[in-house]
Amino acid sequence: MTPILRARDLTMRYPSGSSPALDAVDLDILPGESVAIMGASGSGKTTLLHCLAGIVRPTSGTVTFASGTGPVQVESLDDAGRARLRREELGFVFQQGLLLNELTALEDVAVARMLAGVPRAQAEAEAGQWLAHLGLAGMEQRRLGELSGGQAQRVAIARAQVGGARLIFADEPTGALDSATSVEVLDLLLDAVRQGRTLVVVTHDADVAARCARTVVLRDGRVVSDWAPAAASAGVSR
């Protein structure tokens, strides 16, 4: 099976750091996988996510994304090209939900579609369907301050999926939530995987990693473990 994302010899050095944040990382992510990236603080897991998602450009190495129209060399795109890739092909869920204070839940999700050129009425209709699907029916007109942490994350999950992204990146999506809400949010993310999307989640939480099909562990910018207990039964080889 062709990986949806392939990283080769990925290295990242920050000007302020003496050692590389990422050191020659190779990683293949297959379509439909749920991959947890774990590691201690400073191990390079968020940097890896940023490189894979085109948020930052690696110092060296390659990242190949299998888009709907063919392979894309992420590291060779300019800022605008990488922004377009993130906007049109990828979905993101971050720890704080990252919503604009002024917007309602409905608008926050609809904006993602409007940026893709969808008329506002249609964008809001699609956004409303996703919010309802994720259990937020009746809360469409609430704003950030009027939503709980779990509800804000549901809005973020709706926004990540409303444009049809095949690959979703989540950075500590349950980091600010209580245990019960964390389970609910992870359920929704894994639902997206069951619907055919691919999930890459950076987490400190072993419980979150345990529910993903595969766990990649980083230490000092290197992959020290790549473990997929379900790989054999799912026919996935490493």
Place this chain on the structure above:
Amino acid sequence: MSGLTTALRLAPLFARRRDGDRLTVALPLASFMVVTALVELVVGGAQAFFRWDDDLGGTYQLLAVVALVLLLVPLATVGASAARLAARRRDERLASLRLLGATTGTVTALTVLEAAATAFVGAVLGTALYGATAPLLGLLHFRGAALGSQVWLPWLWLPVVVLGVTLLAAASAVAGLRAVVVTPLGVRTRQRAGRAHWVRAVVALVVLAVGSLLVQSLGMLGSAGGVVAIVVVLAVAFGGALLALDAVGPWVVRLRARRAHRRATTVPALLAARMILEDPKAAWRQVSGVAMTSFVGVFGAVGLAFARVTDTSTLSGDERWLMQDISTGVLVTVAGSFLMVACSVGINQAATTLDRAAVHVSLDRLGVPRAVMADASRRSVMSALWIVAGGSALCAVLLLLPLVGMAVFLQPVAVVTAAAVFAVGFLAVRGAAALSARLVPGILASPERVL
């Protein structure tokens, strides 16, 4: 150990360690510099007329006071923006201090000291800027000659202005702290942004009605109370009109923003409308300085047109100059108030961009084009400006409708000149609003500092 003593010991440490965020220091400093220079230019320009003691000198002085009053409102807006910016930029460090066990007294004293020190340095730099720009002001011609060295303030006034700006910044910092709660876990505001209510419109109408009655009774009051009564009535009517505008402005801004929100078809339009609806008073306050100036500007333009077609053969040379100088004064005042609003907008937008640095980083990560947020910010400012300047000017045009029509017909050059000043003013404000977008690449280059 008292809070003040602790603050005095901490202040040098805080002054030295800025976490590499030069903008945190540079922006308030530049703001106070601009404010001080503007104060000195405006007062310097006005006091130039008080050196004339001939028959028409009194008329020029009265008009200078009117222009000064018109410029005070936008000037106060710039000053308030600078003070708010200086207070807002230190929020995080205040919270850290509380976490380390500092008392409220220490935090207050440190804030006031820091604001005052920033304002003092900014004011000194502003005085230097005044020195560099006053000769340009001196090029303005009144009574057929350039103002020249008359625009220089007596040197004793300069330290008074510097001290005044410093004290106002300190007072504003104290007021700013009263609006927030500094806890060890962060800084939060005590209250939500004020909502603009329709009751304001009713209050404004009542004020305007009373003002109108007073002006209509001017003749009667003048014959009863003399010149003093006329000046008092005009001042009350003028002040009342300003208060009425201030009362009704945020409400109108909110109504327009709600309409714009319903009709928004693009992301920048939607965001701009939501930004205004979040705090209509703030949106109004930012540009309100041009309200009365725009109103007076239309009167001035019409007056200028009629002055040019009036038979001046019966007037003395000085009176002919007065007719021309009034139009120059109106144009300079309108241009000055737009300049100040542009400064205020630039400061406010820069502060907002820095405050929302985390949002900019987040939006960038989601792939939102950088131009979208910049466009939304610019739209939120310009739509409020259109309401303020355009609305005020339209009110004046409606009041003078037949005369405006005649002015356009009789002396189009005068009307076009006034319109050009308005257009350049709008462009200046738009440019100031767009400047803040230049801060975004710097924020995105070091996202770890804001997340």
